[in-house]
Amino acid sequence: MEPRVPPPAPTRLIAMGSAPLMQGFGLIGVETWPDATEEQVEQVLAALVRKGEKALLFLEQNLARSRGHWLNWVRNEEARIVITEIPSLHAPHAYAPAVDRLVRSILGPSALEDIR
Secondary structure: OOOOOOOOOOOEEEEEEOHHHHHHHHHOOOEEEEOOOHHHHHHHHHHHHHHOOOEEEEEEHHHHOOOOHHHHHHHHHOOOEEEEEEOOOOOHHHOOOOHHHHHHHHHOOOOOHHHO
């Protein structure tokens, strides 16, 4: 008889940002943190790491670009937690992903113009 292996824990889906943006995420069943602060992002990330949980974390642009210890650590060291940046609901056309800067530095200033 083979030993029973418990099923893997589910991946948490978490969105943090302004309340109007979080309403949409809440409609599709994502755990939401309306009007989240940088401190709350740090607390959530610290808890996820300590518990060894898997998560997909959607962070509104201003939160995703903060300089928190846990945010930086998760981006560089933690494979179980994926962080994705989402544009602000009030200025979606002004959004430029952080990776754009890296692509431009490697391929030149016009590198992204052909794909837009």
